[in-house]
Amino acid sequence: MTPRPTSFPPLRGIVPPYLLRHLAHTSEPQASAALDTLTRDQRQRRYRAAGRGPSARTLMPAPEAPSRLISSAGNVERLPGKKVRDEGQPATGDAAVDEAYDGFGATWALFHDVFGRNSIDGSGMRLLGTVHYGEAYQNAFWNGTRMVFGDGDGEIFGRFTASLDVIGHELTHGVVEHTAALVYSGQSGALNESLADVFGILVAQYRLRQTATEADWLIGGDLLLPGVKGVGLRNMLNPGTAYDDPRLGKDPQPATMADYVQTTADNGGVHYNSGIPNRAFALVATTLGGYAWERAGQIWYDALTGAKIGRDCDFATFAALTQAAATARFGKDSADARAVADAWQTVGVTGASGSAKGTGPGDTPLAVGVERSGGIAGRTVSRTATLAELPKSERRAWQGLLTGDTLPKLAADARNYPDTFVYHVTCAEVVYEVPELSLPARLKKLLDQFLGGAR
Numbered sequence: 001m002t003p004r005p006t007s008f009p010p011l012r013g014i015v016p017p018y019l020l021r022h023l024a025h026t027s028e029p030q031a032s033a034a035l036d037t038l039t040r041d042q043r044q045r046r047y048r049a050a051g052r053g054p055s056a057r058t059l060m061p062a063p064e065a066p067s068r069l070i071s072s073a074g075n076v077e078r079l080p081g082k083k084v085r086d087e088g089q090p091a092t093g094d095a096a097v098d099e100a101y102d103g104f105g106a107t108w109a110l111f112h113d114v115f116g117r118n119s120i121d122g123s124g125m126r127l128l129g130t131v132h133y134g135e136a137y138q139n140a141f142w143n144g145t146r147m148v149f150g151d152g153d154g155e156i157f158g159r160f161t162a163s164l165d166v167i168g169h170e171l172t173h174g175v176v177e178h179t180a181a182l183v184y185s186g187q188s189g190a191l192n193e194s195l196a197d198v199f200g201i202l203v204a205q206y207r208l209r210q211t212a213t214e215a216d217w218l219i220g221g222d223l224l225l226p227g228v229k230g231v232g233l234r235n236m237l238n239p240g241t242a243y244d245d246p247r248l249g250k251d252p253q254p255a256t257m258a259d260y261v262q263t264t265a266d267n268g269g270v271h272y273n274s275g276i277p278n279r280a281f282a283l284v285a286t287t288l289g290g291y292a293w294e295r296a297g298q299i300w301y302d303a304l305t306g307a308k309i310g311r312d313c314d315f316a317t318f319a320a321l322t323q324a325a326a327t328a329r330f331g332k333d334s335a336d337a338r339a340v341a342d343a344w345q346t347v348g349v350t351g352a353s354g355s356a357k358g359t360g361p362g363d364t365p366l367a368v369g370v371e372r373s374g375g376i377a378g379r380t381v382s383r384t385a386t387l388a389e390l391p392k393s394e395r396r397a398w399q400g401l402l403t404g405d406t407l408p409k410l411a412a413d414a415r416n417y418p419d420t421f422v423y424h425v426t427c428a429e430v431v432y433e434v435p436e437l438s439l440p441a442r443l444k445k446l447l448d449q450f451l452g453g454a455r
Protein backbone atom coordinates (compact mmCIF):
# COMPACT_ATOMS: atom_id res chain seq x y z
CA MET A 1 0.00 0.00 0.00
CA THR A 2 2.35 2.55 -1.21
CA PRO A 3 1.04 6.06 -1.69
CA ARG A 4 -0.02 6.12 -5.30
CA PRO A 5 -1.19 8.79 -7.64
CA THR A 6 -4.93 9.19 -7.41
CA SER A 7 -5.39 10.70 -10.87
CA PHE A 8 -5.12 7.64 -13.12
CA PRO A 9 -6.81 7.93 -16.50
CA PRO A 10 -10.27 6.35 -16.47
CA LEU A 11 -10.25 2.57 -16.87
CA ARG A 12 -11.62 1.20 -20.11
CA GLY A 13 -13.35 -2.11 -20.76
CA ILE A 14 -13.06 -5.10 -18.47
CA VAL A 15 -11.01 -4.43 -15.39
CA PRO A 16 -8.26 -7.06 -15.17
CA PRO A 17 -7.53 -8.75 -11.84
CA TYR A 18 -4.25 -6.95 -11.20
CA LEU A 19 -6.04 -3.63 -11.45
CA LEU A 20 -8.68 -4.82 -9.02
CA ARG A 21 -5.93 -5.76 -6.58
CA HIS A 22 -4.43 -2.36 -7.16
CA LEU A 23 -7.73 -0.58 -6.53
CA ALA A 24 -8.13 -2.51 -3.28
CA HIS A 25 -4.86 -0.97 -2.22
CA THR A 26 -5.61 2.56 -3.27
CA SER A 27 -9.03 2.56 -1.59
CA GLU A 28 -7.32 2.68 1.79
CA PRO A 29 -6.00 5.89 3.29
CA GLN A 30 -2.51 6.19 1.96
CA ALA A 31 0.70 6.62 3.88
CA SER A 32 -0.45 6.21 7.46
CA ALA A 33 -2.34 3.05 6.57
CA ALA A 34 0.79 1.52 5.11
CA LEU A 35 2.65 2.25 8.29
CA ASP A 36 -0.21 0.86 10.41
CA THR A 37 -0.21 -2.36 8.45
CA LEU A 38 3.50 -2.83 8.76
CA THR A 39 3.42 -2.19 12.49
CA ARG A 40 0.50 -4.56 12.85
CA ASP A 41 2.27 -7.19 10.82
CA GLN A 42 5.38 -6.96 12.93
CA ARG A 43 3.32 -7.13 16.11
CA GLN A 44 1.58 -10.25 14.83
CA ARG A 45 4.85 -11.90 14.03
CA ARG A 46 6.14 -11.16 17.51
CA TYR A 47 2.99 -12.66 19.03
CA ARG A 48 3.39 -15.80 16.99
CA ALA A 49 7.04 -16.11 17.88
CA ALA A 50 6.19 -15.80 21.57
CA GLY A 51 3.43 -18.43 21.29
CA ARG A 52 0.78 -15.94 22.36
CA GLY A 53 -2.24 -14.45 20.69
CA PRO A 54 -4.34 -16.10 18.02
CA SER A 55 -2.77 -18.92 16.02
CA ALA A 56 -1.32 -18.09 12.64
CA ARG A 57 -4.18 -19.99 11.00
CA THR A 58 -6.92 -17.75 12.38
CA LEU A 59 -5.15 -14.49 11.49
CA MET A 60 -6.13 -12.71 8.31
CA PRO A 61 -2.96 -12.56 6.22
CA ALA A 62 -1.68 -9.00 6.22
CA PRO A 63 -1.71 -7.54 2.70
CA GLU A 64 1.71 -7.29 1.14
CA ALA A 65 3.18 -3.80 0.97
CA PRO A 66 6.50 -2.25 0.05
CA SER A 67 8.99 -1.34 2.73
CA ARG A 68 11.19 1.55 1.68
CA LEU A 69 14.00 3.47 3.30
CA ILE A 70 15.65 6.44 1.62
CA SER A 71 18.95 7.88 2.84
CA SER A 72 20.95 10.88 1.75
CA ALA A 73 24.71 10.75 1.20
CA GLY A 74 24.85 14.55 1.60
CA ASN A 75 26.90 14.93 -1.61
CA VAL A 76 29.83 12.75 -0.56
CA GLU A 77 30.62 9.31 -1.96
CA ARG A 78 29.83 7.35 1.17
CA LEU A 79 27.12 4.75 1.73
CA PRO A 80 24.52 4.33 3.12
CA GLY A 81 24.27 7.98 4.28
CA LYS A 82 21.76 9.47 6.71
CA LYS A 83 18.19 8.13 6.89
CA VAL A 84 15.74 10.72 5.59
CA ARG A 85 12.48 8.93 4.77
CA ASP A 86 11.22 5.65 6.14
CA GLU A 87 8.17 3.70 4.95
CA GLY A 88 4.93 5.54 5.63
CA GLN A 89 6.54 8.87 6.44
CA PRO A 90 5.25 11.94 4.59
CA ALA A 91 7.00 13.63 1.67
CA THR A 92 10.12 15.56 2.67
CA GLY A 93 10.02 18.29 0.02
CA ASP A 94 13.45 17.14 -1.22
CA ALA A 95 12.69 16.13 -4.83
CA ALA A 96 15.36 13.42 -5.04
CA VAL A 97 14.22 11.79 -1.78
CA ASP A 98 10.56 11.86 -2.71
CA GLU A 99 11.12 10.72 -6.31
CA ALA A 100 13.15 7.75 -5.08
CA TYR A 101 10.49 6.88 -2.49
CA ASP A 102 7.62 7.13 -5.00
CA GLY A 103 9.66 5.41 -7.72
CA PHE A 104 10.40 2.45 -5.45
CA GLY A 105 6.68 2.26 -4.71
CA ALA A 106 5.79 2.30 -8.41
CA THR A 107 8.39 -0.39 -9.14
CA TRP A 108 7.18 -2.55 -6.27
CA ALA A 109 3.61 -2.11 -7.61
CA LEU A 110 4.48 -3.34 -11.13
CA PHE A 111 6.24 -6.47 -9.89
CA HIS A 112 3.59 -7.16 -7.26
CA ASP A 113 0.36 -6.34 -9.07
CA VAL A 114 1.28 -7.66 -12.50
CA PHE A 115 3.75 -10.49 -11.85
CA GLY A 116 2.81 -11.44 -8.27
CA ARG A 117 6.33 -10.77 -6.99
CA ASN A 118 6.77 -9.27 -3.53
CA SER A 119 9.83 -7.01 -3.89
CA ILE A 120 13.30 -7.70 -5.28
CA ASP A 121 13.77 -11.14 -3.74
CA GLY A 122 10.11 -12.20 -3.89
CA SER A 123 9.97 -12.21 -0.08
CA GLY A 124 9.33 -8.57 0.74
CA MET A 125 12.97 -7.42 0.83
CA ARG A 126 13.41 -3.83 2.03
CA LEU A 127 13.96 -1.32 -0.75
CA LEU A 128 16.98 0.74 0.20
CA GLY A 129 18.03 3.86 -1.65
CA THR A 130 20.63 6.57 -1.29
CA VAL A 131 20.24 9.92 -3.04
CA HIS A 132 22.56 12.95 -3.28
CA TYR A 133 25.49 10.57 -3.78
CA GLY A 134 28.73 12.36 -4.55
CA GLU A 135 29.26 15.80 -5.95
CA ALA A 136 27.83 16.53 -9.40
CA TYR A 137 27.77 12.73 -9.73
CA GLN A 138 26.54 11.63 -13.18
CA ASN A 139 25.17 8.20 -12.49
CA ALA A 140 22.81 5.83 -10.74
CA PHE A 141 23.70 2.23 -9.84
CA TRP A 142 22.78 -0.90 -7.89
CA ASN A 143 25.52 -2.04 -5.50
CA GLY A 144 24.05 -5.41 -4.62
CA THR A 145 22.25 -4.00 -1.58
CA ARG A 146 20.85 -0.61 -2.45
CA MET A 147 20.05 1.75 -5.30
CA VAL A 148 22.25 4.82 -5.44
CA PHE A 149 21.50 8.08 -7.28
CA GLY A 150 23.66 11.09 -8.08
CA ASP A 151 22.40 14.64 -8.58
CA GLY A 152 23.92 14.97 -12.07
CA ASP A 153 26.36 17.65 -13.13
CA GLY A 154 23.73 20.30 -13.80
CA GLU A 155 24.86 20.85 -17.40
CA ILE A 156 24.29 17.59 -19.23
CA PHE A 157 22.54 15.43 -16.65
CA GLY A 158 19.97 16.46 -14.07
CA ARG A 159 19.29 14.36 -10.98
CA PHE A 160 19.06 10.64 -11.69
CA THR A 161 15.79 10.15 -9.82
CA ALA A 162 13.99 12.37 -12.35
CA SER A 163 13.13 9.47 -14.67
CA LEU A 164 10.90 6.79 -13.17
CA ASP A 165 12.21 4.22 -15.68
CA VAL A 166 15.75 4.76 -14.37
CA ILE A 167 14.59 3.99 -10.83
CA GLY A 168 12.79 0.91 -12.15
CA HIS A 169 15.97 -0.01 -14.07
CA GLU A 170 18.14 0.01 -10.94
CA LEU A 171 15.64 -1.98 -8.91
CA THR A 172 15.31 -4.54 -11.70
CA HIS A 173 19.06 -5.21 -11.44
CA GLY A 174 18.20 -6.43 -7.95
CA VAL A 175 15.45 -8.68 -9.33
CA VAL A 176 17.84 -10.11 -11.96
CA GLU A 177 20.44 -10.76 -9.26
CA HIS A 178 17.85 -12.71 -7.26
CA THR A 179 16.55 -14.68 -10.27
CA ALA A 180 18.70 -15.50 -13.32
CA ALA A 181 21.79 -13.82 -11.78
CA LEU A 182 23.10 -13.06 -15.27
CA VAL A 183 26.86 -12.52 -15.41
CA TYR A 184 27.49 -8.80 -15.92
CA SER A 185 29.72 -9.10 -18.96
CA GLY A 186 29.38 -9.69 -22.70
CA GLN A 187 26.00 -10.93 -24.00
CA SER A 188 24.67 -12.09 -20.61
CA GLY A 189 25.63 -8.65 -19.26
CA ALA A 190 23.88 -6.90 -22.14
CA LEU A 191 20.82 -9.05 -21.42
CA ASN A 192 21.05 -8.02 -17.75
CA GLU A 193 21.09 -4.40 -18.93
CA SER A 194 18.25 -4.95 -21.37
CA LEU A 195 16.02 -6.62 -18.75
CA ALA A 196 16.63 -3.64 -16.46
CA ASP A 197 15.49 -1.33 -19.28
CA VAL A 198 12.50 -3.55 -20.15
CA PHE A 199 11.06 -3.68 -16.64
CA GLY A 200 12.17 -0.09 -15.96
CA ILE A 201 10.12 1.16 -18.91
CA LEU A 202 7.21 -1.06 -17.86
CA VAL A 203 7.24 0.60 -14.42
CA ALA A 204 6.75 3.96 -16.12
CA GLN A 205 4.13 2.69 -18.59
CA TYR A 206 2.19 0.92 -15.81
CA ARG A 207 2.20 4.02 -13.62
CA LEU A 208 0.87 6.11 -16.53
CA ARG A 209 -1.47 3.37 -17.76
CA GLN A 210 0.11 3.88 -21.16
CA THR A 211 -0.29 1.47 -24.08
CA ALA A 212 2.70 0.24 -26.08
CA THR A 213 1.82 2.51 -28.98
CA GLU A 214 1.31 5.58 -26.75
CA ALA A 215 4.66 5.08 -24.98
CA ASP A 216 7.86 6.87 -26.05
CA TRP A 217 10.16 3.88 -25.25
CA LEU A 218 12.83 6.25 -23.95
CA ILE A 219 15.05 5.39 -21.00
CA GLY A 220 16.04 8.48 -19.03
CA GLY A 221 13.76 10.82 -20.96
CA ASP A 222 13.87 13.33 -18.09
CA LEU A 223 17.60 13.14 -17.34
CA LEU A 224 19.09 15.27 -20.12
CA LEU A 225 19.00 18.97 -19.37
CA PRO A 226 17.77 21.62 -21.83
CA GLY A 227 20.43 22.44 -24.42
CA VAL A 228 21.56 18.84 -24.81
CA LYS A 229 20.79 17.50 -28.28
CA GLY A 230 18.96 14.37 -27.32
CA VAL A 231 15.76 12.89 -25.96
CA GLY A 232 17.11 10.41 -23.39
CA LEU A 233 19.79 7.82 -22.63
CA ARG A 234 18.39 5.10 -24.85
CA ASN A 235 15.61 4.58 -27.34
CA MET A 236 14.37 1.01 -27.03
CA LEU A 237 12.33 1.03 -30.23
CA ASN A 238 15.05 2.78 -32.29
CA PRO A 239 18.41 2.10 -30.61
CA GLY A 240 21.16 4.51 -31.61
CA THR A 241 18.88 7.54 -32.01
CA ALA A 242 18.58 8.85 -28.42
CA TYR A 243 21.17 11.63 -28.68
CA ASP A 244 23.76 13.23 -30.90
CA ASP A 245 25.41 16.02 -28.98
CA PRO A 246 28.87 17.61 -29.15
CA ARG A 247 29.47 16.98 -25.42
CA LEU A 248 27.75 13.61 -25.16
CA GLY A 249 28.74 12.14 -28.52
CA LYS A 250 26.34 10.03 -30.54
CA ASP A 251 24.16 7.28 -29.08
CA PRO A 252 26.30 4.15 -29.74
CA GLN A 253 23.60 1.50 -29.45
CA PRO A 254 23.30 -1.04 -32.28
CA ALA A 255 19.79 -1.99 -33.46
CA THR A 256 20.74 -5.36 -34.97
CA MET A 257 23.38 -8.09 -34.59
CA ALA A 258 25.07 -6.85 -37.77
CA ASP A 259 26.30 -3.85 -35.74
CA TYR A 260 27.08 -5.76 -32.51
CA VAL A 261 29.86 -3.90 -30.69
CA GLN A 262 32.93 -5.94 -29.66
CA THR A 263 34.80 -3.99 -27.02
CA THR A 264 36.68 -4.39 -23.76
CA ALA A 265 35.05 -1.19 -22.42
CA ASP A 266 31.81 -1.21 -20.43
CA ASN A 267 32.15 -4.86 -19.32
CA GLY A 268 32.14 -5.92 -22.96
CA GLY A 269 29.67 -3.34 -24.21
CA VAL A 270 26.76 -4.20 -21.90
CA HIS A 271 25.19 -0.73 -22.30
CA TYR A 272 25.78 -0.78 -26.05
CA ASN A 273 24.53 -4.19 -27.12
CA SER A 274 21.51 -4.11 -24.82
CA GLY A 275 19.98 -2.11 -27.68
CA ILE A 276 19.48 -5.35 -29.63
CA PRO A 277 17.28 -7.24 -27.11
CA ASN A 278 15.67 -3.91 -26.11
CA ARG A 279 14.45 -3.47 -29.65
CA ALA A 280 13.19 -7.06 -29.80
CA PHE A 281 11.05 -6.40 -26.73
CA ALA A 282 9.72 -3.06 -28.00
CA LEU A 283 8.87 -4.67 -31.35
CA VAL A 284 6.90 -7.47 -29.67
CA ALA A 285 5.04 -4.98 -27.46
CA THR A 286 4.15 -2.54 -30.25
CA THR A 287 3.18 -5.36 -32.61
CA LEU A 288 0.78 -6.81 -30.04
CA GLY A 289 -0.52 -3.40 -28.92
CA GLY A 290 -2.36 -2.78 -25.66
CA TYR A 291 -0.53 -2.68 -22.35
CA ALA A 292 3.01 -3.99 -22.78
CA TRP A 293 3.13 -5.53 -19.30
CA GLU A 294 0.17 -7.82 -20.01
CA ARG A 295 1.66 -9.92 -22.81
CA ALA A 296 5.21 -8.96 -23.88
CA GLY A 297 6.15 -8.17 -20.25
CA GLN A 298 4.66 -11.44 -19.02
CA ILE A 299 6.60 -13.43 -21.65
CA TRP A 300 9.87 -11.71 -20.70
CA TYR A 301 9.18 -12.17 -16.98
CA ASP A 302 8.47 -15.89 -17.52
CA ALA A 303 11.77 -16.27 -19.39
CA LEU A 304 13.71 -14.36 -16.72
CA THR A 305 12.28 -16.32 -13.80
CA GLY A 306 11.96 -19.73 -15.49
CA ALA A 307 13.98 -22.78 -14.52
CA LYS A 308 15.94 -22.95 -17.77
CA ILE A 309 17.80 -19.65 -17.82
CA GLY A 310 21.51 -19.89 -17.00
CA ARG A 311 23.84 -17.23 -15.61
CA ASP A 312 25.70 -17.09 -18.93
CA CYS A 313 22.58 -16.91 -21.09
CA ASP A 314 23.30 -15.31 -24.48
CA PHE A 315 20.91 -13.52 -26.85
CA ALA A 316 20.04 -16.60 -28.92
CA THR A 317 19.28 -18.67 -25.82
CA PHE A 318 17.13 -15.91 -24.39
CA ALA A 319 15.29 -15.62 -27.71
CA ALA A 320 14.50 -19.35 -27.49
CA LEU A 321 13.34 -18.98 -23.86
CA THR A 322 10.94 -16.14 -24.74
CA GLN A 323 9.67 -18.20 -27.67
CA ALA A 324 8.97 -21.13 -25.33
CA ALA A 325 7.35 -18.80 -22.78
CA ALA A 326 5.07 -17.22 -25.42
CA THR A 327 4.03 -20.66 -26.64
CA ALA A 328 3.41 -21.99 -23.12
CA ARG A 329 1.30 -19.01 -22.07
CA PHE A 330 -0.50 -18.01 -25.27
CA GLY A 331 -0.26 -21.03 -27.59
CA LYS A 332 1.94 -22.09 -30.50
CA ASP A 333 -0.15 -20.34 -33.15
CA SER A 334 -0.86 -17.22 -31.11
CA ALA A 335 -0.12 -13.70 -32.29
CA ASP A 336 2.22 -13.50 -29.31
CA ALA A 337 4.38 -16.44 -30.38
CA ARG A 338 4.51 -15.04 -33.93
CA ALA A 339 5.45 -11.56 -32.73
CA VAL A 340 8.30 -12.96 -30.61
CA ALA A 341 9.69 -15.00 -33.53
CA ASP A 342 9.50 -12.03 -35.91
CA ALA A 343 11.13 -9.61 -33.48
CA TRP A 344 14.21 -11.74 -32.80
CA GLN A 345 14.58 -12.28 -36.53
CA THR A 346 14.29 -8.54 -37.26
CA VAL A 347 17.13 -7.74 -34.86
CA GLY A 348 19.22 -10.54 -36.36
CA VAL A 349 19.51 -12.77 -33.28
CA THR A 350 17.76 -15.59 -35.11
CA GLY A 351 17.82 -16.20 -38.85
CA ALA A 352 20.26 -15.36 -41.56
CA SER A 353 21.81 -12.07 -40.48
CA GLY A 354 22.97 -13.19 -37.03
CA SER A 355 26.70 -12.64 -37.29
CA ALA A 356 28.71 -10.55 -34.89
CA LYS A 357 31.06 -7.94 -36.26
CA GLY A 358 33.94 -6.75 -34.15
CA THR A 359 35.36 -3.26 -33.81
CA GLY A 360 38.26 -4.51 -31.69
CA PRO A 361 39.74 -2.94 -28.59
CA GLY A 362 41.14 0.55 -28.82
CA ASP A 363 44.72 1.46 -29.57
CA THR A 364 47.30 1.02 -26.87
CA PRO A 365 47.89 4.42 -25.25
CA LEU A 366 51.30 6.02 -25.09
CA ALA A 367 52.39 6.11 -21.48
CA VAL A 368 49.51 6.27 -19.06
CA GLY A 369 45.82 6.30 -19.79
CA VAL A 370 42.50 6.27 -18.06
CA GLU A 371 39.22 5.25 -19.56
CA ARG A 372 36.01 5.47 -17.60
CA SER A 373 33.12 3.55 -19.11
CA GLY A 374 29.85 1.99 -18.02
CA GLY A 375 27.42 3.89 -15.85
CA ILE A 376 23.75 3.75 -16.69
CA ALA A 377 24.36 6.16 -19.57
CA GLY A 378 26.92 3.79 -21.12
CA ARG A 379 29.19 6.70 -21.85
CA THR A 380 32.94 6.34 -22.24
CA VAL A 381 35.43 9.11 -21.47
CA SER A 382 39.14 8.59 -21.85
CA ARG A 383 42.47 10.34 -21.99
CA THR A 384 46.04 9.28 -22.52
CA ALA A 385 49.13 11.28 -21.70
CA THR A 386 52.85 10.96 -21.24
CA LEU A 387 54.10 11.49 -17.72
CA ALA A 388 55.95 14.60 -18.89
CA GLU A 389 52.66 16.24 -19.80
CA LEU A 390 51.32 15.96 -16.26
CA PRO A 391 51.66 18.50 -13.47
CA LYS A 392 54.38 17.59 -11.00
CA SER A 393 52.09 16.48 -8.17
CA GLU A 394 50.11 14.17 -10.47
CA ARG A 395 53.29 12.85 -12.07
CA ARG A 396 54.63 11.70 -8.70
CA ALA A 397 51.40 9.86 -7.91
CA TRP A 398 51.48 8.15 -11.33
CA GLN A 399 55.10 7.11 -10.87
CA GLY A 400 54.04 5.43 -7.64
CA LEU A 401 51.32 3.56 -9.53
CA LEU A 402 53.75 2.45 -12.26
CA THR A 403 56.11 0.81 -9.77
CA GLY A 404 53.75 -0.31 -6.99
CA ASP A 405 51.40 -3.28 -6.76
CA THR A 406 48.25 -1.25 -6.11
CA LEU A 407 46.72 -1.66 -9.57
CA PRO A 408 47.42 -5.40 -10.02
CA LYS A 409 45.93 -6.07 -6.57
CA LEU A 410 42.85 -3.97 -7.21
CA ALA A 411 42.29 -5.57 -10.60
CA ALA A 412 42.57 -9.07 -9.13
CA ASP A 413 40.09 -8.44 -6.28
CA ALA A 414 37.66 -6.38 -8.28
CA ARG A 415 33.95 -7.08 -8.45
CA ASN A 416 31.60 -5.29 -10.79
CA TYR A 417 28.13 -4.12 -9.88
CA PRO A 418 25.49 -3.08 -12.41
CA ASP A 419 25.83 0.46 -13.69
CA THR A 420 28.86 1.37 -11.61
CA PHE A 421 31.64 2.98 -13.62
CA VAL A 422 34.54 0.82 -14.80
CA TYR A 423 38.02 2.31 -14.93
CA HIS A 424 40.64 0.95 -17.31
CA VAL A 425 43.99 2.24 -16.23
CA THR A 426 46.86 1.80 -18.63
CA CYS A 427 50.29 1.77 -17.05
CA ALA A 428 53.43 0.60 -18.82
CA GLU A 429 51.28 -0.90 -21.59
CA VAL A 430 49.33 -3.12 -19.21
CA VAL A 431 45.62 -2.41 -18.87
CA TYR A 432 44.09 -2.86 -15.43
CA GLU A 433 40.34 -3.03 -15.10
CA VAL A 434 39.11 -1.69 -11.76
CA PRO A 435 35.46 -1.05 -10.87
CA GLU A 436 34.70 2.30 -9.30
CA LEU A 437 33.61 0.88 -5.94
CA SER A 438 36.92 -0.97 -5.50
CA LEU A 439 39.00 2.19 -5.95
CA PRO A 440 40.45 3.81 -2.81
CA ALA A 441 39.23 7.43 -2.57
CA ARG A 442 42.65 8.95 -3.20
CA LEU A 443 43.27 6.88 -6.31
CA LYS A 444 39.79 7.59 -7.67
CA LYS A 445 40.49 11.29 -7.20
CA LEU A 446 43.74 10.96 -9.14
CA LEU A 447 42.01 9.14 -12.02
CA ASP A 448 39.11 11.63 -12.16
CA GLN A 449 41.59 14.49 -12.04
CA PHE A 450 43.46 12.93 -14.94
CA LEU A 451 40.24 12.63 -16.96
CA GLY A 452 39.67 16.28 -16.09
CA GLY A 453 37.99 18.11 -18.96
CA ALA A 454 36.93 14.81 -20.51
CA ARG A 455 34.03 14.71 -18.03
Ligand SMILES: [Zn+2]
Nearest residue numbers: 193196418419
Ligand atom coordinates in the same frame (compact mmCIF):
# COMPACT_ATOMS: atom_id res chain seq x y z
ZN1 LIG B 1 21.94 -0.98 -15.59
